[in-house]
Amino acid sequence: MSVTVAARRQPRRPRYRLRKAVVETLCLALGAVLIIWSLVPIYNMVLIALSRHSDVFSGAIWPSNPSLHSFVVVFTESFWYLARFWHQFGNSFTVGLATMFLTLLFGSMTSFTVGRLRLRHGWLLTNAALMTYVIPASFLAIPFYRIMQIYGLGNNKWSVIAAMVTFATPYAIFIFQQYGKSIPMELDESARIDGASPLQIYVRIYLPLMAPALVAVGTYALLLAWNEYLYQFLLLSSPDVMTVPVALAQFLNSDESPWNYMMATATIYALPPIIMYYTFRRYMAAGLTMGGVKG
Secondary structure: OHHHHHHHHOOHHHHHHHHHHHHHHHHHHHHHHHHHHHHHHHHHHHHHHOOOHHHOOOOOOOOOOOOOHHHHHHHHOOOHHHOOHHHHHHHHHHHHHHHHHHHHHHHHHHHHHHHOOOOOOHHHHHHHHHHHHHOOHHHHHHHHHHHHHHOOOOOOHHHHHHHHHHHHHHHHHHHHHHHHOOOOHHHHHHHHHOOOOHHHHHHHHHHHHOHHHHHHHHHHHHHHHHHOOHHHHHHOOOOOOOOHHHHHHHHHHOOOOOHHHHHHHHHHHHHHHHHHHHHOHHHHHHHHHHHHHHO
């Protein structure tokens, strides 16, 4: 009987290996296509940044005389559109860091109150926060602009920070709640027996154990504010409070836009999030998956 079963299984092995090889080949081919599709725009951005203005639309795969002149112009603010580049770069950092800090503060405190202090009907609060994603953010731009004008926050960086925190906090609450389920409640109970207050439990137990989730959500909030354009365009108008994305759009107002300067600026502006992502990539993966595994 066993010989018959073995004889029946043997023909299936070559088919299984062939099917596995075909699937792996298709996956590799799809991965290569996705990588190329993702890198081609970045390559063209760097290509234009290294080209002279007259060679931008030459169609060459690589500039005949690559030059770092565009990057020098950006660093020295030698072009009139770039007269306040580093100041606007600092504005982008201010908006991004403030958004990250407030998102982590509000998200972690809400998840701690609902999940650890067991707030009655707390699920209504978290579900109501997630309901904000039902309406596209672009639909809320004009109402948000009107609200900021009423409160005297027009042309103010805090108006953009408020908008970004509004859109990032519900996601933060969701991730923190899922990750918080992996932290044993016995730790909180032991701390209460030793006389710890809820604030001490939050600061000394909850936040340190939530570090991977904090890094993941903090990076997400920072990148959300860093790459935002619509709200920054509507709420920031003067060059002194503009961020880099809004300032970059001014290049399009020229009859003959200096694309090489624009792409050099975009390349420099893209470096901080790239560095941040690869620095904290391991922590981001842990923070986004741990709650789903142990929850």
